[in-house]
Amino acid sequence: MNDRSPVFVGNWKMNKNASQTRSFVEAFxxxxxQLPPSVGIAIAPPFTALAAAAAALGSGNRVALAxxxxxxxxxxxxxxxxxxxxxxxxNVAYVILGHSERRLYQHESDATIGAKVRAALAAEITPxxxxxxxxxxxxxxxxxAHVLGQIRSATGDLSEEQAARMVLAYEPIWxxxxxxxxxxxxxxxIARAVRAARKGFADIPxxxxxxxxxxxxxxxxxxxxxxxxLVGGASLDAGSFAALIAGAIAR
Ligand code: PEP
Numbered sequence: 414m415n416d417r418s419p420v421f422v423g424n425w426k427m428n429k430n431a432s433q434t435r436s437f438v439e440a441f442x443x444x445x446x447q448l449p450p451s452v453g454i455a456i457a458p459p460f461t462a463l464a465a466a467a468a469a470l471g472s473g474n475r476v477a478l479a480x481x482x483x484x485x486x487x488x489x490x491x492x493x494x495x496x497x498x499x500x501x502x503x504n505v506a507y508v509i510l511g512h513s514e515r516r517l518y519q520h521e522s523d524a525t526i527g528a529k530v531r532a533a534l535a536a537e538i539t540p541x542x543x544x545x546x547x548x549x550x551x552x553x554x555x556x557x558a559h560v561l562g563q564i565r566s567a568t569g570d571l572s573e574e575q576a577a578r579m580v581l582a583y584e585p586i587w588x589x590x591x592x593x594x595x596x597x598x599x600x601x602x603i604a605r606a607v608r609a610a611r612k613g614f615a616d617i618p619x620x621x622x623x624x625x626x627x628x629x630x631x632x633x634x635x636x637x638x639x640x641x642x643l644v645g646g647a648s649l650d651a652g653s654f655a656a657l658i659a660g661a662i663a664r
Contacts, residue, residue: 530579
């Protein structure tokens with residue numbers, strides 16, 4: 414069962430090799446140690462750096478590991494894919510599923526994303542389901558309906574107990590990597606709709622993602638349904654990621 418303690422996840426995308434990952438972890442661990450233990454922190458390096466990250470993080474569990482995606486299948490003839498059990502070898506705690514870049518470039522459908530969510534839950538890896546609308550959909554006034562549709566497709570057949578073990582990330586596509594973050598009231602409107610979307614979501618962490626920076630993170634955290642961040646660019650530098658988290662929770 415999840416709770417609504419703050420969670421910040423750094424999505425590194427296709428950045429950092431193994432040695433750059435080691436350097437980040439060495440710089441970041443002392444900074445993370447100064448943050449309150451009630452704040453969940455995770456980094457999502459590329460697959461090729463998971464082993465280096467796991468080794469550098471050591472046996473302490475202050476900073477968890479996340480994967481950027483995974484296969485919906487357990488094993489077999491799926492060239493290039495990575496199974497949940499392979500992630501579990503590195504104590505991966507979270508997996509980001511349905512990121513808009515995967516939906517766009519790898520053509521992942523809501524049905525595939527739903528299968529991945531089920532596979533992650535079965536492997537006891539917490540899925541971070543990313544949802545969000547394009548600028549066109551927002552300007553047409555359909556952002557809430559679009560996000561709720563994505564959630565219905567990906568989680569419709571889950572039990573309440575399974576849904577309660579998820580994390581949701583609202584990431585408006587037009588705000589990712591653009592420097593144009595979504596205003597916090599609009600993000601809250603979607604987060605509130607997400608929380609009400611289905612049984613099991615009442616107490617899950619809902620994250621905002623999209624150009625979250627040290628300067629704007631605190632504003633989102635003041636919103637009643639936003640519990641943390643899925644952070645791309647600002648998580649690549651240890652000092653910036655730590656400053657973002659520290660700023661976000663300083664109230
Ligand atoms: C992301 O990749 O999930 C993301 C939110 O990126 P950025 O923070 O760089 O907009």
